[in-house]
Amino acid sequence: MNEILLNNQVIVYLLSESILFGLLFIAFVITVGILVGWDFGSYSEQQFRLERRAYLVMTILLFVFTVKFLLLAYFVFAIDSLSLLVPGAMCAAGVISANDYGMLLLFLKLVILFFLLLWMALNRYDLNAKNYPLFRIKSWLFIAIFLVIAIETGIDFAYFGHIDTLEPVNCCSTLYGQLEGANPLPFGLNTMTLLILFYLLYVVVMGAALSSQRILFVAAALLFVFIAYYSVVYFFGTYIYELPTHNCPFCMLQKEYYYVGYLVWGTLFTGTYLGLISSVMEMGLKVEQGRERSVALILLSIFVLLCTAYVAVYYLRNGVFL
Amino acid sequence: MIDDVMIIIENLNKHFRSGDALSKVLKDINLEIRAGECIVLKGVSGSGKTTLLSIMAGLDRPSSGKVLVEGESISKLPDLHISHFRAQKIGMIFQHFNLFDHLTAAENVMIPLIPAGLSMDEVNQKVQKSLKLANISHKTQSTAGRLSGGEKQRVAIARALVSDPAIILCDEPTANLDRDNSLKFIDILGQLHDMGKTIVVATHDPLFDSLPFVSRIIPMEDGSLVSTVPNDTLAES
Numbered sequence: 001m002n003e004i005l006l007n008n009q010v011i012v013y014l015l016s017e018s019i020l021f022g023l024l025f026i027a028f029v030i031t032v033g034i035l036v037g038w039d040f041g042s043y044s045e046q047q048f049r050l051e052r053r054a055y056l057v058m059t060i061l062l063f064v065f066t067v068k069f070l071l072l073a074y075f076v077f078a079i080d081s082l083s084l085l086v087p088g089a090m091c092a093a094g095v096i097s098a099n100d101y102g103m104l105l106l107f108l109k110l111v112i113l114f115f116l117l118l119w120m121a122l123n124r125y126d127l128n129a130k131n132y133p134l135f136r137i138k139s140w141l142f143i144a145i146f147l148v149i150a151i152e153t154g155i156d157f158a159y160f161g162h163i164d165t166l167e168p169v170n171c172c173s174t175l176y177g178q179l180e181g182a183n184p185l186p187f188g189l190n191t192m193t194l195l196i197l198f199y200l201l202y203v204v205v206m207g208a209a210l211s212s213q214r215i216l217f218v219a220a221a222l223l224f225v226f227i228a229y230y231s232v233v234y235f236f237g238t239y240i241y242e243l244p245t246h247n248c249p250f251c252m253l254q255k256e257y258y259y260v261g262y263l264v265w266g267t268l269f270t271g272t273y274l275g276l277i278s279s280v281m282e283m284g285l286k287v288e289q290g291r292e293r294s295v296a297l298i299l300l301s302i303f304v305l306l307c308t309a310y311v312a313v314y315y316l317r318n319g320v321f322l
Numbered sequence: 323m324i325d326d327v328m329i330i331i332e333n334l335n336k337h338f339r340s341g342d343a344l345s346k347v348l349k350d351i352n353l354e355i356r357a358g359e360c361i362v363l364k365g366v367s368g369s370g371k372t373t374l375l376s377i378m379a380g381l382d383r384p385s386s387g388k389v390l391v392e393g394e395s396i397s398k399l400p401d402l403h404i405s406h407f408r409a410q411k412i413g414m415i416f417q418h419f420n421l422f423d424h425l426t427a428a429e430n431v432m433i434p435l436i437p438a439g440l441s442m443d444e445v446n447q448k449v450q451k452s453l454k455l456a457n458i459s460h461k462t463q464s465t466a467g468r469l470s471g472g473e474k475q476r477v478a479i480a481r482a483l484v485s486d487p488a489i490i491l492c493d494e495p496t497a498n499l500d501r502d503n504s505l506k507f508i509d510i511l512g513q514l515h516d517m518g519k520t521i522v523v524a525t526h527d528p529l530f531d532s533l534p535f536v537s538r539i540i541p542m543e544d545g546s547l548v549s550t551v552p553n554d555t556l557a558e559s
Contacts, residue, residue: 043397045335045386051398052383130403 003085004163009078014156016071020064021153027060028146031139040131054135058123061142065116072109073262076253087168092250094171101159108152114273115145121277125287134285171248184247185230198224198231202304205275209293214279221279225272228303232264236307239314240264244322264306271299328357328489328520329378334387336373336545347373349545351387356537357488360511360521362530365542371524374542375491378522379412380404391489409437413482417494419474423467427458427477430466434485448484456480456510472503479510490514492523504529511535 004010034050034057079096083089086098096102119141126134185194201224208217229249238244240252240260252261275296278289315321336348348370355361363371376382377389380396389397396407421430431449440448453459458476461469466477475495482490492511496504508529515521515535523530530536541548 040398043333043384043386043388045337048383048386048398127400128402130399132400 002161002163003165004082004160007078007082007085009074009081010160013071013074013078014160016067016074017153017156020067020071021149023060023064024146024149027057027064028143030057031142035136035139038135040135051132054132057142058127061119062123065120068116069113072113073266075109076250076262080250080253082163083171085165086163087166088171089169090171090251091248091254093248094169095163096250098163098167098169099159101155101162105152105155105159108148108155110269112145112148112152113269114276115141115148117270117273118277118280119145121281121289121292125281125285185234186226189230191235194227194231195235197227199304201227202300205300206297209275209297212282214283218276218279221272221275224300225268228268232268232307236264236310238322239310242314242322260306264303267299267303267306271296271303274299326357327354328359328392329353329355329522330388330390331374331378332388332390334374334377334389335385336370336377336382337385347545348377348384351547353540353547355520355522357520358515358518359537360515360523360533360535361538361540362536363522363524363540363542364526364530365524366526369542370545371542372493375493375522375524378489379414379491380408405437409434409485411487411489413485413487413490415475415478415482415490415492415495417497419466419471419478419498421466421474421477421481424465426463426465427453427469427473427480428462430477431480431484434481438485448486449480452480452484453477455483455513457506470503471498472500472506475499475503475507476510479507483514487519489520489522492521492525494525494527495523496525496527496529501529508533 005014030053034054037046037050038054039047040051076092079102080092082095083091086095089095089098096106119138122134122138122141126132126138185191189197201220204220205217205224208214208220233247233249237248237252238246240257241248249265250261251257252264253259254261273296274292278292278296281287281289281292311321331351331353334348334351335346338345338347351374363374365371373382377384377397378391380399384397387397388395391407391411396404399407422433425433428449431452432445435445435448450459450462453462456476456479458473458480461473461477464473466474469477475498490511495511496507499507504527511521511523512533512535523536531539
């Protein structure tokens with residue numbers, strides 16, 4: 001048997017994912033049944049039964065989706081711990097690129113994270129209304145999420161099942177092109193323009209949110225998350241590692257860096273997703289999402305402050321930039 | 323008395339399932355209660371009075387059918403809204419009083435006001451007013467566990483009144499009281515009726531049979547309303 005599948009973290013992770021998938025499968029079957037017979041205007045016994053089941057399904061989903069957030073962090077932790085088993089890997093960056101499924105899986109998880117937050121936002125709005133106005137929309141969204149999670153669960157097993165512990169992998173020192181001399185930044189940007197864009201987009205995101213320019217906010221937030229990723233990996237990350245050649249999005253998740261990566265990536269993605277969802281809800285459903293937007297802006301501000309603080313602290317300590 | 327309809331119950335059924343056995347507790351109940359009316363649901367234990375009262379209060383949901391209060395259906399309200407509905411519209415008085423024995427009378431009475439977010443001054447004013455209405459203001463600082471049955475019931479009345487609800491639901495309110503205390507309770511109920519409250523009492527106590535302020539006595543049997551008896555007819559008979 002593949003040595004990776006016997007790793008404690010991988011067993012815990014795959015078992016948890018399987019249990020959650022089992023719960024989601026039950027919720028999926030019940031949801032399809034509910035959607036077929038749903039008629040909120042009816043006061044029949046059948047409709048009351050469906051409403052009780054719908055409540056059960058919402059409770060299951062809220063639980064599963066909350067655990068999925070935690071499992072995403074655990075997934076990163078698990079692959080990071082596998083770097084001891086995979087030759088050439090020094091952190092999760094090497095392990096994630098051990099086969100073709102890794103990056104696809106990570107991307108899928110980030111996409112799913114967005115839709116889980118969207119479902120939770122819809123569910124919250126739906127439960128605060130008197131007549132479940134979004135029940136059908138959120139049920140169809142759940143069905144779509146379930147299908148993607150089914151694929152994700154399959155890829156989970158394929159990924160961990162196909163990590164070869166004898167085959168050396170490239171890790172962060174070579175993976176991102178620094179040693180080859182190629183410019184790894186998008187659009188041929190240099191570091192200075194990348195940083196100008198980073199802070200400029202942050203200001204635009206804040207300004208658009210505070211002035212309720214929702215379309216501008218969505219566009220700026222999407223661009224911001226893209227630029228922020230490169231800014232962290234190729235600039236701010238080097239201050240976290242205090243090493244100008246260390247361009248890795250994963251090492252900062254390790255104990256040596258006080259697990260700060262979870263805070264960095266968590267605030268960036270959760271903040272951006274929450275902001276996007278609040279804008280979509282405001283545009284699509286015409287419901288005020290002031291609290292969600294405020295939380296998004298606070299998270300993004302924490303992210304920017306945290307990144308900036310690493311640079312500032314380094315400069316104050318050493319009197320030079322990297 | 324105001325002629326507006328306060329509560330409408332349409333085709334209400336309540337079933338409980340235990341394994342394969344289906345127990346039908348309420349069967350096709352239809353009822354209209356006008357604002358300011360006081361009605362008595364009479365019936366032996368197990369006739370469905372308490373279940374009907376619980377559904378009217380939004381504490382339980384029907385298996386099928388509709389309950390409208392002031393024109394709004396409450397039988398499907400989500401938890402958050404049903405809690406608001408209860409806090410604003412319903413005052414409940416229970417057979418076993420349901421007080422916290424370690425809290426004082428005043429503290430028990432102020433509990434329904436906690437979610438309202440009022441200032442402490444407003445809360446104290448309402449609590450004192452309510453305790454006075456229920457004729458128990460002399461026991462404000464006594465812990466509930468040290469009160470007699472009659473006093474506990476009056477604290478329960480004060481608690482039911484503190485948020486000034488339009489509807490008072492009483493479930494066997496005199497079952498644990500002696501005759502004197504029962505008569506005192508009925509006296510307070512008469513005052514509440516005079517204040518325009520809509521009152522529904524579920525009881526099998528004969529003391530409620532010929533009260534002047536009771537407009538209808540509705541016998542219940544095996545989960546069904548047998549027939550509605552106007553109180554004057556009952557008194558004549």
